Amino acid sequence: MYGQAYDGMSEYRFLNFTIAFALTLMIGWSLAIGRNLLLPVIVAVIVVYIVSSASEALRKLPLARDLPALALNIVLLAGFGLVFLALALLVASTIDQIVSVAPTYQANIMALISSVAKTAGIDQIPNWEQIRKLVFNKIDFGQVLIAILGSVTNIGTTSFLIIVYAAFLVKERIGFPDKLCAAFPEESEASAIRQTIEEINQKIGNYLAVKTAINIVLAFVSYIVLLAFGIDFAVFWALAIGLMNYIPYFGSLLGVALPVLVSMAQFATISTTALLAVVLTVAQMYVGNVLEPRLIGRQLNLSPFVVLLALSVWTTLWGVQGAILAIPLTSVLVIIARGFESTRFIAILMSNDVADKSDA
Numbered sequence: 001m002y003g004q005a006y007d008g009m010s011e012y013r014f015l016n017f018t019i020a021f022a023l024t025l026m027i028g029w030s031l032a033i034g035r036n037l038l039l040p041v042i043v044a045v046i047v048v049y050i051v052s053s054a055s056e057a058l059r060k061l062p063l064a065r066d067l068p069a070l071a072l073n074i075v076l077l078a079g080f081g082l083v084f085l086a087l088a089l090l091v092a093s094t095i096d097q098i099v100s101v102a103p104t105y106q107a108n109i110m111a112l113i114s115s116v117a118k119t120a121g122i123d124q125i126p127n128w129e130q131i132r133k134l135v136f137n138k139i140d141f142g143q144v145l146i147a148i149l150g151s152v153t154n155i156g157t158t159s160f161l162i163i164v165y166a167a168f169l170v171k172e173r174i175g176f177p178d179k180l181c182a183a184f185p186e187e188s189e190a191s192a193i194r195q196t197i198e199e200i201n202q203k204i205g206n207y208l209a210v211k212t213a214i215n216i217v218l219a220f221v222s223y224i225v226l227l228a229f230g231i232d233f234a235v236f237w238a239l240a241i242g243l244m245n246y247i248p249y250f251g252s253l254l255g256v257a258l259p260v261l262v263s264m265a266q267f268a269t270i271s272t273t274a275l276l277a278v279v280l281t282v283a284q285m286y287v288g289n290v291l292e293p294r295l296i297g298r299q300l301n302l303s304p305f306v307v308l309l310a311l312s313v314w315t316t317l318w319g320v321q322g323a324i325l326a327i328p329l330t331s332v333l334v335i336i337a338r339g340f341e342s343t344r345f346i347a348i349l350m351s352n353d354v355a356d357k358s359d360a
Contacts, residue, residue, distance in 0.1 A: 031317050039321055040158055044165035046208060046328060049201070051076045051170065053209035073170045077163065084159035087239065094236040101232065105265035112268040196339035203335065204328050211292075215242040218287050222259075222280060229276050231263055241280075245287070246324040248307050252284040302330060303352045 031038065055072045059065055219242030226234035237259040244255035256277065264273045302310075310330040314322035330350075338347035 028313075028317065035318050039318060040161040041165055042325060042329070043158075043321075044162045044169055046325065047077070047080055047162060047166045048169045048173070049205040049328075050208050050212055051080065051166070052173075052201070053205040057209070070170065074167070077166055077170060080166070081159070081163040084163065088159060090236055090239070094233050097233065108268035109265055112264065112270075192339060196336060199339075200332055200335050204331060207331070208328060211246065214287060214292055215245045217291070218242050218245055218283065221283050222255075225276070225279050225283065226259055229263065229272070229279075231259055231276070232266055233262070237262065241284075243324070245284075246327075247320075248311060248327060250311070251323070252288060256280045256284060301351050301353055302327070302334065303350055306330065306350045306352075 051073050054076055055069060058072060058076075059067075059069075219238045222241045223234055223238035226237055231237065240258055241252075241255035244251040247254070259280065260273055260277045263276050264270075267273070307327065307330075310326045311323055314326040314329060316322070318325070334347045334350050337343040337350075
């Protein structure tokens with residue numbers, strides 16, 4: 001009798017696991033094929049969070065205190081639209097300039113290779129044509145350039161969709177509490193859902209607002225450093241560093257690597273490249289180890305392993321955009337899981353510190 005009950009329970013658990021695994025695969029497949037549709041919507045939601053947090057901060061100022069909340073949000077959203085447009089134009093302009101200076105970079109790289117080879121006592125130095133045939137012969141650079149330019153055009157189109165979606169979402173937020181009460185007449189259900197949404201709004205909004213402010217500071221400091229070293233396209237690389245800092249762990253390394261490699265191609269000197277790498281790394285370490293912990297702290301309380309896993313999953317699904325959105329999206333899932341008793345254990349397992357029961 002006991003054995004039959006145990007076997008029945010085992011079959012029940014196995015069935016639940018199988019259903020959960022199949023559901024996870026279907027959701028992942030849906031996210032992958034729906035990337036072009038879902039990404040603008042999710043980025044629009046992120047923009048609304050940032051705009052709302054910025055609006056609350058600005059309303060403390062005398063000039064913005066008397067403005068209606070909707071009007072202030074629209075003004076901030078228009079500012080975001082201009083930023084997106086400026087970014088698209090900057091990317092297009094930078095690609096055009098990089099193409100024009102590519103022959104100079106090529107000559108500098110060959111000069112650096114020759115210098116290093118002579119120092120190492122190597123007599124036979126391959127020329128650029130030999131390197132190109134050996135390494136790049138199978139790559140159609142024309143097609144690559146067309147793809148890059150096409151992606152730039154997509155940035156402009158996607159930016160327009162994001163701003164349109166965000167504008168409607170800002171309007172929808174005003175009447176959402178009334179819709180929630182109408183959809184869930186029982187006070188307990190509506191209260192639980194409202195509490196979960198408020199927690200998401202508070203934690204994700206604060207995280208994104210502070211993280212964005214930190215990245216702007218980092219981009220400005222990086223721009224001053226790049227300008228002092230005379231690096232080409234300093235504005236573009238500074239913005240890239242600030243944007244890459246949204247990606248945990250690896251983003252800061254990638255952001256530093258890009259202008260460092262450009263400096264090597266531009267100046268063809270290892271000493272300048274090494275010094276630039278050191279200065280940019282120091283700025284990144286200060287932001288990552290001093291500034292961010294003080295301002296952000298442990299607001300989201302995610303396990304480092306969960307952060308790495310989320311980074312891998314969202315990058316696989318949505319590429320670089322997924323890597324940037326990995327932390328906010330995973331945090332939303334954890335907060336939702338914590339809001340229900342049946343899934344609360346998932347939130348606990350994904351948390352970094354369970355001592356604070358309010359966060360676990």
